[in-house]
Amino acid sequence: MFVELAGAALAAACCGGGATAVPSRPADCDRVVAGVGVSAQASLGVWDGEGKSSASSAGEQAVIATVAAGYRPARWGFATLQLPALLNRHTAGEDETWGGGVGDVRAMLWTDPVEEKAQGWAPVPFVGVGVRGATGRAWDESDDPLLADVTGEAGTALLASASMERGLGHWPYGVALDVEIPVEDRLGIAPAKGTATVFAGHTLGDKWSLTASLRHVRTFPPDGEGAAHTAAALKLVRGERLLYRAWIGVDADLPVGGLGRSFTQLASVGGGVVIVR
């Protein structure tokens, strides 16, 4: 039995994100997971600097493909690697530009020392650390006035993640906290980022799971107030142990005043498959 988070932000262009989370985390009995996910993302509106939600004269659409892999060499730990590629279309008024390319790579090392099959209601902890490498094109390297050719951020960053998950019968649930801290930025002023996620799901037999999640993301610039956004996601996964996992999902920012600040509201749909051995 396993649960996949339905809304990890990935494939960051300069500012966006979406539900393109490829389930690359090997379960207890898995050794290797590898596959690809594809999502389509579009802007809905914007939160202004005061948190008011409104329509926007700017538009952002993207198709994001992510290859991902996970490797579990021991019962208590595993590694994951993800690399996205983006195709962006940006509009502002009557202007339209296209761009894309490889995004930022993410590599993480995880430990989950407690077996999933532990009895009782106590949640199972997962802790990970890693790095986001600047393999994409950052805004200061852009040749496009609407930044459609931006596929990544200006420097590397340290990643840290902690989650607690548990299943009560066929009802798994959990919480997760992810932090991204720039450690090298040629411009010296990139904001840190924090994501808090709560999720709950239902498993149908041992092949299907449906998970809903709520995610709040906030940036912490060196000066001034940061950006924020709140999104909900739903993900349906079908898998066969030691064979494959396939999924489809939807993810959308909640266009309600006060749930975001200085951020473009985004929605995405996606799916993919990973091979499991």
Added chain:
Amino acid sequence: MLLLLAACATSEPGDTAATSGEAVPTDAGLYDVTLSPEPDPPAAGDAALGIDVTHDGEPVSGATVTVDCWMAAMGHGTSDPPVVEDQGDGHYVATWVYPMAGSWDVTITIDGEPGTDTMTATYDVR
């Protein structure tokens, strides 16, 4: 056509007024600046900003005026810096492209005979 409004200084140095037509002192109080964004309110895409600069009530011509745009919440600026044109009689026009909606800090640096000073206006771009 940008409107030029002569106004008495009604704000304090360090204010980040983004209200069209209101004269605002620069940070050290060397100049009074009236900003006229176009479109108003600002929107993503092509943007222009009329900048009227005075010192002791007199227009400041021939100053070097530079403009920088920064989206602090997301940690990025524009791919190309704003271009500033001196149109004479203390009137300058800066043009650039807002790549996205959100809260943008526009910092104006004026280097004229009285000295160098700056001010920052914050705009919610839709």
